[in-house]
Amino acid sequence: MLQKTSNRFNAQDLWQKDHDHFLHPYTHFDSFKKEGSLVLAEGEGCYVTDVSGKRYFDGIAGMWCVNVGYGRREIAEVMAEQALTLCYTTTFVDVSNAPAAELASKLAELAPGSLNHVAFATSGSCAVDTAIRLAHYYQSRRGEPDRRFIISRKNSYHGSTYLGMSVGRRDGDQSPHFRYVPDLVHHLSAPYPYRRPEGMSLEAFSDFLVEEFRAKIEELGAENIAAFIAEPAQASGGVTIPPPRYLERMRDLCTKNGILFIADEIVTAFGRLGHFFASKDEFGIIPDIIVAAKGLTSGYIPLSATIYSDEIHEVISAPDPDAWFTHGYTYSGHPVACAVGVKNIEIIEREDLCANAAKVGDYLEKRLATLADLPIVGDVRGRRLMMCLEYVKDKRTREKLSDEVNISKRISNECEANGLLVRPLGHLDILSPPLTMTMAEVDFIVETLGKAIRKATDELSREGAL
Numbered sequence: 001m002l003q004k005t006s007n008r009f010n011a012q013d014l015w016q017k018d019h020d021h022f023l024h025p026y027t028h029f030d031s032f033k034k035e036g037s038l039v040l041a042e043g044e045g046c047y048v049t050d051v052s053g054k055r056y057f058d059g060i061a062g063m064w065c066v067n068v069g070y071g072r073r074e075i076a077e078v079m080a081e082q083a084l085t086l087c088y089t090t091t092f093v094d095v096s097n098a099p100a101a102e103l104a105s106k107l108a109e110l111a112p113g114s115l116n117h118v119a120f121a122t123s124g125s126c127a128v129d130t131a132i133r134l135a136h137y138y139q140s141r142r143g144e145p146d147r148r149f150i151i152s153r154k155n156s157y158h159g160s161t162y163l164g165m166s167v168g169r170r171d172g173d174q175s176p177h178f179r180y181v182p183d184l185v186h187h188l189s190a191p192y193p194y195r196r197p198e199g200m201s202l203e204a205f206s207d208f209l210v211e212e213f214r215a216k217i218e219e220l221g222a223e224n225i226a227a228f229i230a231e232p233a234q235a236s237g238g239v240t241i242p243p244p245r246y247l248e249r250m251r252d253l254c255t256k257n258g259i260l261f262i263a264d265e266i267v268t269a270f271g272r273l274g275h276f277f278a279s280k281d282e283f284g285i286i287p288d289i290i291v292a293a294k295g296l297t298s299g300y301i302p303l304s305a306t307i308y309s310d311e312i313h314e315v316i317s318a319p320d321p322d323a324w325f326t327h328g329y330t331y332s333g334h335p336v337a338c339a340v341g342v343k344n345i346e347i348i349e350r351e352d353l354c355a356n357a358a359k360v361g362d363y364l365e366k367r368l369a370t371l372a373d374l375p376i377v378g379d380v381r382g383r384r385l386m387m388c389l390e391y392v393k394d395k396r397t398r399e400k401l402s403d404e405v406n407i408s409k410r411i412s413n414e415c416e417a418n419g420l421l422v423r424p425l426g427h428l429d430i431l432s433p434p435l436t437m438t439m440a441e442v443d444f445i446v447e448t449l450g451k452a453i454r455k456a457t458d459e460l461s462r463e464g465a466l
Ligand SMILES: Cc1ncc(COP(=O)(O)O)c(C=O)c1O
Pocket: 122, 123, 124, 125, 126, 128, 157, 158, 159, 160, 231, 235, 236, 264, 265, 266, 267, 293
């Protein structure tokens, strides 16, 4: 049995091994060479402890992941039991296993509308890939094989496979040293209300975005477009809540033009906004396909799902002796991962964690809003347990601080020193805590973050950067 204390780790040795041998996702080589990693060792509830024994409130739940909190014994037990009972089956063609069948059926029950069919994978990126391949397959099988373009938006993140990186389009993601899929994806403007054109009302901004989509359909020809993909609330592209009725109107344009609406709910599903799925319950739309991951297993094990409608299923499964859906992975419907998914959902339901997320999330929104008065806080936005602060040099003009100031990292470093993990990203610090958080922990987050921002502001004034 593993000893659950941090003093069993040799902190320096682990730091060095990580530094010398592990190529991290999104490595920034210059700073990584100097600073290396924060090596974490343990987690309990909303807290994590690093290898030297320092404890932090995890304000980002791993990375939008650990919705039910760390250290759930019943999840570990389900994992162990399933690994002993049946650790693996293929699910290719006509073999399955009990947890995969149970989880697929549970997701069909929870998902909105007629989204009653599920393909499993191991990451959000692979779920997005599946959704796009499914869209192409569906369009072709219904007799429209020319429909291949994918419409996405700027500031979106849809994963880091070769295709995912071409579908998403955040500033800075498209490194000139990589290659991307050409001539497949077209990007519309981001629904980023804080940085909408000056003087434009939110309603006019919504009109502008919808009109841009309509014009793009006309330019490309609806008969050439397979799908539109959107995070209902853009996550790492800025934690943006779209303007009023934007998503409904985009959904409407998709329906009228035979374009599938893919909702990337990899962040928003499984309680973060207070619902199992945000598309319908928060934003009033029923997509054709939803992709989910992260909160599906609360990060205890990699698993993702692409959930799609009866209408799509009827078309793709229509009688045709030559038709094979030649897509899927060795670990699709992995029994251990699916057993964890079933247990994780059971916990969310039993403890009514969506309701807790709504309650503490509303409080987090209200308390964070008090930081909007600080001189470098340009915007406090998001919804419930998906929040961020955007820092600026000038609140009136919304001018950004220079990149050299590294504002979000400065503030997150100070939070870290005071026992709080937030996620720095460009000019933003992001918060996405576990759904089990308490009101007192909301107060701790806001006080710690507020102090860190004040300290950074004083430093910037002294340095003449403001
Ligand atoms: C909205 C969204 N889509 C897709 C992905 C990709 O998921 P993964 O990193 O599991 O491949 C992410 C990951 O953060 C995400 O936030």
